[in-house]
Structures are given as C-alpha cells and as structure tokens.
Amino acid sequence: MAKIYFKKLFLSSKKLRTELQIAFGLIVVAILVFLGYLFPGIASFFEPKMWLHIAVLIALFIVIIGFLIILQIVEPIIKISNEAKLIADGNLEREIEMAREDEIGELGLALNQMTRRIKDNVDELQKYSKQTESINIEINRRVVILASLVEISNLIAQNAELQLILKAAADKCLEFGNMTLGVLVLKDRASGDFKIHLLTGNKSEQLMQQGIKDIPIRLGKGLLGKAILKQNVIVLDQNVPSSEEIEEFNRLFGISNAVIAPITSKGNVFGLLIAGNEIDNFICAPTEKEVFGLLAKQIAIAVNNDMLIREIEKLEVTDHLTGLFNNTFTRKRLTEEIKRASNSQQPCSFVLIALDRFDEFHKAFGHISAESILIKVASILKESISPTDKAARFGDHEFAVILPGKNKKESIKVADDIRKRIEQTFLNEEDPRRKLTCTGVITENPIDGVTADELILKSGVLLAETMHQGGNRIAH
Structure with missing residues (x-):
C-alpha cells in the first residue's frame, strides 16, 4: 500500500526524466541530512543531540522513498527485457502488460505493437507458404497430366497399333x-x-x-x-x-x-x-x-x-514393292470380272501361285535378297500375261492372276508358262537354296465357284495340298 501511495504522491508526471529527478533529489537531501549530522556546525538544526533520532529517521525515510522510486523505474525495464527475450525466441503470443503513462509504458506499448506486426507478418508468410505449396502441388500434378497426354500423343504420332493406344489411354x-x-x-x-x-x-x-x-x-x-x-x-x-x-x-x-x-x-x-x-x-x-x-x-x-x-489401304490398288495390284484390289476386281463373265456367258479363271521353299530362302539370305526375288517374279508375271489379264501380289510370297475370258485349259497354259520361266530364271544358281521354283493352282468360274470368295478359298486349299506333295507344278 505504501508503494502505491508514494507512487501517486511523487510520480504523477508522465515523463521518466521527472521521476529520475525526484529520486535523485531525495537522495541528495538524504545525503545533506546525513552530512549535517556528522558536521553539526553546518546548520544550527543539527546541534542539539535531541534531534539525532529525528535526523536519522528523516534520512532513512528519504532513502526509502528514493529506493521505491528507483524500483518503480527498474522493475518494468527488467520485465520488458525478459518479455523481449521471450519474443525474440519466437513466442509471438507474449504481450507486455504495462499500465504506465511514461516512457517505459510507451516502450512496452511499442514492443507490443511491433510483436503484433511481426506475428501478422509471420501469419501472412505462413499463408503465402501454404498457397505456394498448393500451387507447386498443382503445377506438379499438371506436369504429370501433360506427360501422360504427351505419351499418348507420341503413340498416335508413331502410328502405333490402335489396340496399344487404347490400352495405354485406359x-x-x-x-x-x-x-x-x-x-x-x-x-x-x-x-x-x-x-x-x-x-x-x-x-x-x-x-x-x-x-x-x-x-x-x-x-x-x-x-x-x-x-x-x-x-x-x-x-x-x-x-x-x-x-x-x-x-x-x-x-x-x-x-x-x-x-x-x-x-x-x-x-x-x-x-x-x-x-x-x-x-x-x-x-x-x-x-x-x-x-x-x-x-x-x-x-x-x-x-x-x-x-x-x-x-x-482400301483405296490403294498396287503393292509398293512389286508394282503389281494388291490383295484388296484383286478381290474386288475378281468379283467384277465374274459378274461380267456371267452376263456375257464367258469363263473367268483365277490363278494362285506361291514360291516353293521361300521361307527357307528368306532365313538364309535375308530380307533384301528376298525382296529382290519378289521383284523378279513380279517382272516375269507382267511379261507372261496379256493386257486384259491382271497380275497381283496376293500374299507375302504368293501371286495371283485374273484371266478374264479364259477357261481352265487356256489358263493352264498361261500358268505353266509362268512356272517354267521362274524355274529357268533361277536354274543356274550355284547354291541349291537359290534355285527357286513355284507351285500354281487354277480355278474357274462357275465350275469351281460362283463368287470371288469361293474361288479364292478353293485355290488356297488346293495350293496347300499341291505344295505339300512336292511343288513346282500346276494343279487344277
């Protein structure tokens, strides 16, 4: 209670300098009183011994008041210092409670305001950090998405098989x-x-x-x-x-x-x-x-x-390697020729030829040599048929010839002539594996079939049987 009383009595000023002046003045007065007691000649007041106790009490009282004043100044400063250390350690929830209106109070208020600003800035930085993290996650996610889409696009650009693209997309x-x-x-x-x-x-x-x-x-x-x-x-x-x-x-x-x-x-x-x-x-x-x-x-x-x-592929009519008509065109053309033959009551024959032991040749001499053989055989076919006939590469090493207006007997002559030319072309090869021959079969509409599919199917079965029997012959 005494501490509060003296505070109200002497420290009503709003300035810290005033408080220090008061404390300093009281200490000076206490020193003067004490000096007067030691040297009585200085003032008549100190001569009688009866004033001894009074002088001591006055000096003691003055010292206590000065100490309290100094304590009121020092304690808040120590408190502010301790709080500032806690704030510096990162505890931004701390707040200095200082009910003073002097410079110390203003210092505490300033520290509180600075702490709030720092806390607000830290909260804002944390908010931005979370937003940045979220943005980075979204960017990485979109990069993964883009990479996946690019992967599918690359498959499409490379003309990969449709089933492979569909499986990758799924x-x-x-x-x-x-x-x-x-x-x-x-x-x-x-x-x-x-x-x-x-x-x-x-x-x-x-x-x-x-x-x-x-x-x-x-x-x-x-x-x-x-x-x-x-x-x-x-x-x-x-x-x-x-x-x-x-x-x-x-x-x-x-x-x-x-x-x-x-x-x-x-x-x-x-x-x-x-x-x-x-x-x-x-x-x-x-x-x-x-x-x-x-x-x-x-x-x-x-x-x-x-x-x-x-x-x-449907629109293309020729084989890119041999220049002959391709399988698709041949099937379509055979259908047309059969219709035309039926309308005019004329025969139409279909010749299917395959090279004997061509797979062995391919394995032994490679892809380039095999393609060279196919080109030579195609040239022989072109030279062996009339302008109205149509020659085609029907499979890997299979060839076909459409012979409009020719019956089976006439077609046998054409087919056998082709067989002989092929045999003669490779007869002088030193390596026996290079001495290629061919096997052919002939079907005629309407004897062996009334549609193109029927003639082709029967030709395929007959060709397989003939090649199994030894090859280098024409069957019908």
Whole structure:
C-alpha cells in the first residue's frame, strides 16, 4: 500500500526524466541530512543531540522513498527485457502488460505493437507458404497430366497399333482422381452397335468373368445410351443426386463414382471413356474432369486415324514393292470380272501361285535378297500375261492372276508358262537354296465357284495340298 501511495504522491508526471529527478533529489537531501549530522556546525538544526533520532529517521525515510522510486523505474525495464527475450525466441503470443503513462509504458506499448506486426507478418508468410505449396502441388500434378497426354500423343504420332493406344489411354485413367476402373465403349464397325471393348483396373477380370462385355448398350436407353447421345462429359460423384439409372450403372460396374467422357471427332461418336472408383464422399475436381475429356479426345483422334488408314489401304490398288495390284484390289476386281463373265456367258479363271521353299530362302539370305526375288517374279508375271489379264501380289510370297475370258485349259497354259520361266530364271544358281521354283493352282468360274470368295478359298486349299506333295507344278 505504501508503494502505491508514494507512487501517486511523487510520480504523477508522465515523463521518466521527472521521476529520475525526484529520486535523485531525495537522495541528495538524504545525503545533506546525513552530512549535517556528522558536521553539526553546518546548520544550527543539527546541534542539539535531541534531534539525532529525528535526523536519522528523516534520512532513512528519504532513502526509502528514493529506493521505491528507483524500483518503480527498474522493475518494468527488467520485465520488458525478459518479455523481449521471450519474443525474440519466437513466442509471438507474449504481450507486455504495462499500465504506465511514461516512457517505459510507451516502450512496452511499442514492443507490443511491433510483436503484433511481426506475428501478422509471420501469419501472412505462413499463408503465402501454404498457397505456394498448393500451387507447386498443382503445377506438379499438371506436369504429370501433360506427360501422360504427351505419351499418348507420341503413340498416335508413331502410328502405333490402335489396340496399344487404347490400352495405354485406359491405363492412364487409373493415374488420375484415384480411379480404380477404366472402361472403353466403342462402336463396332461391322454392326454399328456400341459395345464394351476394353476394361482395366483391379476389377476388370472379375467384370469380364461376369460377362459385362456381352451387355448391350442401346442409344437413348440407360445411362450409357443417353451419355452417347449427350456428347458431354458426365460426372457422377457426391454432388450428383442418385437415380435408378445411376444406381444400375454403379451396380453394373461395381463402383460408386464415375466420369463418363464421350469419344467424338468432327461430329462422329466413336464411344465412351469411363473411369470410376469406390471412394466415399468423393468429389471430382474440375481439373480431373478436364483430363478425362482430353484423354477421350486423344482416343477419338487415334480411332479416326485408324479408320482413315484403313480407308487409304482400301483405296490403294498396287503393292509398293512389286508394282503389281494388291490383295484388296484383286478381290474386288475378281468379283467384277465374274459378274461380267456371267452376263456375257464367258469363263473367268483365277490363278494362285506361291514360291516353293521361300521361307527357307528368306532365313538364309535375308530380307533384301528376298525382296529382290519378289521383284523378279513380279517382272516375269507382267511379261507372261496379256493386257486384259491382271497380275497381283496376293500374299507375302504368293501371286495371283485374273484371266478374264479364259477357261481352265487356256489358263493352264498361261500358268505353266509362268512356272517354267521362274524355274529357268533361277536354274543356274550355284547354291541349291537359290534355285527357286513355284507351285500354281487354277480355278474357274462357275465350275469351281460362283463368287470371288469361293474361288479364292478353293485355290488356297488346293495350293496347300499341291505344295505339300512336292511343288513346282500346276494343279487344277
């Protein structure tokens, strides 16, 4: 109580300098009193001995007051120092409680304000750090996505087989969104129906054993049938209300969530890409939805390219190595010649020729030598037929000749002439393996078949039997 009283009595000033002056003055007064007691001649007040006790008490009182004043100055400074050390150690939750209106109070207030600013800055830095970390994670994620898309693009650019591209794209589905199942629904080129073409993931084998590939997909019927017509990416997650169609879809594939992306190109619908999982409370991020859409577009490009390549192959009529007509053109031309022969009541023969022991030659002398032989044989065929006849490379080392208007007897002469020329061409070779011969068979419409497919099928069977019997002959 005394401490508070003296504080109110002497330290009402707002300036620390005033407090120090008061403390210093009191100490000086105490010293003067003490000196007066030691040297009584200085002042008459100190001469009587009766004032001895009073002088001592006054001096003691003055010293106590000065000490209290100094203590009021020193204690807050020590407190501020200790708090400052704790703040410097990183404890930014500390706050200096200083109910003073002098310079020490202002110092405490300034330290508190500085601590708050530091804490705010640290909080802001932590916030930015978390944002930066989140951005880095997203950047890394997008890099992985881009790498996956580039991998599929490289396969397409390299003209890889369609099945390889489709498998790679389906596998990529499992790398995003914690998906565990990838499904490809494609349009069958023969029937035009949409069917499940490929499954990948931990449940793929089980689903295939359950016969999921045999389940029909009808346009406009069920979730998948409607998804084909909508041609938009469909997300089935926690945010999508359940329905009978969704429940049936989830039950069918054994999943709880899915992304269904249409495989389309220039208005043509080729199928659907489906990715799913069984995660509770799953929400598909917009980025993941975008990724599956891009994968579906890449699949569409691959399917479209494959269709174009097949169309080009159909349009090509010649073999790039020999210059003869190719298999596709020969089948089509034979069909046309048979129709023409039927209308005009004329015969039409088909000759199929194969080189004997050509596989052995290929293994012994290599690919380049084998191609050279095929070119020579093609030249012999061109020289051996009339302008109305058509010669073709029908297989690896098989050749065919369409002979419009010629019956089997006339065709035998042409075929045997070809056989002899081939035999004569390689007769003088020193290595017995280079002495190539050929075997040929002849079929005639309508005796051996009324369609091109029937003549070709019968020719293939007859050729195999003839070569098995020794070769270097013409059979019919």
